[in-house]
Amino acid sequence: AQTVTQSQPEMSVQEAETVTLSCTYDTSENNYYLFWYKQPPSRQMILVIRQEAYKQQNATENRFSVNFQKAAKSFSLKISDSQLGDTAMYFCAFMRVGNNDMRFGAGTRLTVKP
Amino acid sequence: KAGVTQTPRYLIKTRGQQVTLSCSPISGHRSVSWYQQTPGQGLQFLFEYFSETQRNKGNFPGRFSGRQFSNSRSEMNVSTLELGDSALYLCASRKSSYNEQFFGPGTRLTVL
Numbered sequence: 001a002q003t004v005t006q007s008q009p010e011m012s013v014q015e016a017e018t019v020t021l022s023c024t025y026d027t028s029e030n031n032y033y034l035f036w037y038k039q040p041p042s043r044q045m046i047l048v049i050r051q052e053a054y055k056q057q058n059a060t061e062n063r064f065s066v067n068f069q070k071a072a073k074s075f076s077l078k079i080s081d082s083q084l085g086d087t088a089m090y091f092c093a094f095m096r097v098g099n100n101d102m103r104f105g106a107g108t109r110l111t112v113k114p
Numbered sequence: 115k116a117g118v119t120q121t122p123r124y125l126i127k128t129r130g131q132q133v134t135l136s137c138s139p140i141s142g143h144r145s146v147s148w149y150q151q152t153p154g155q156g157l158q159f160l161f162e163y164f165s166e167t168q169r170n171k172g173n174f175p176g177r178f179s180g181r182q183f184s185n186s187r188s189e190m191n192v193s194t195l196e197l198g199d200s201a202l203y204l205c206a207s208r209k210s211s212y213n214e215q216f217f218g219p220g221t222r223l224t225v226l
Contacts, residue, residue: 035214045204045217091157098211100147100170104157 002027004094006105013082014113020067021077021108023092031097034068034075039107040088048090051075082112116140118207118218126224132193135221139186139207145169146188147215148180151202160203163188192223200225 003026013019025034036048051059051068058066063083067076079086092105119138127133139146148160159172163182180190186207192199202222206215 033214037217042219043202044219045206047214047216050214100145100162100164100211101159101172102147102215103159106156 002029002032002094002096002103004092004103004105006090006092006108008108009106010109010111012111012113013079015082015084017082018078018080019082019110021079021090021092021110023075023077023105025073025075025092025094025103027073027094027096029096033095033097034066035093035095035102036064036066036075036077037091037093037104038086038088039091040085045091049077079110084112084114086110087112118205118216120203120205120218120221122221123219124222124224126226127195128226129195129197131195132191133195133223135190135192135203135205135223137188137190137205137207137218139188139205140216143207143209143216144186145208145210146182146186147206147208148188148190149204149206150174151204151220152200157204160190195225197225199223 005024032053034051038046038048049061063080065078089107091107095102121136145164147162151157162170166182177193182188202220204220205218208215
């Protein structure tokens with residue numbers, strides 16, 4: 001079974017600074033996707049970034065980038081130039097290719113302080 | 115393009131009752147998945163429907179059921195409600211298994 005672990009229940013960062021959220025996962029699969037989702041206080045889950053396991057290049061989306069270490073089964077999210085609107089719960093998620101059962105970590109509550 | 119919509123947004127029921135939640139996916143999306151979110155258990159997968167067929171099911175009792183209609187809209191039903199069923203129920207849609215999911219705002223169910 002696939003499990004996703006987020007070891008940081010809460011984190012905070014000063015506005016304009018950089019923060020990294022950790023995620024590790026356990027799987028015997030070789031083909032899978034990894035995601036970071038953001039859930040602001042309004043509760044709508046929003047996809048932040050997606051990584052295909054077969055791609056060695058780390059995904060980036062503007063201020064968001066990942067450090068994907070397949071051998072170590074690690075998938076961390078780096079947020080640069082943090083903004084107040086980045087305050088939210090962040091969930092790391094795993095999905096096997098062709099399967100539709102997305103597994104989520106417990107989440108990290110990020111607070112960006114002015 | 116309109117996002118995933120869920121109705122109702124809030125619901126209060128008492129133990130033993132049943133409830134039906136509705137989800138309308140993004141136009142063109144044929145896959146609809148349901149998740150339960152609680153502070154204790156986090157986000158847990160309930161089931162997924164594709165073209166009116168249940169393709170995958172999580173580890174939930176038979177009191178939780180669902181269906182999908184020909185227009186891809188989906189409903190989730192919970193019978194004989196228990197206090198522990200109080201949760202945020204999220205629906206997500208996608209075009210296919212190879213696309214990311216888009217989530218709705220959720221239905222907050224409170225069981226008294």
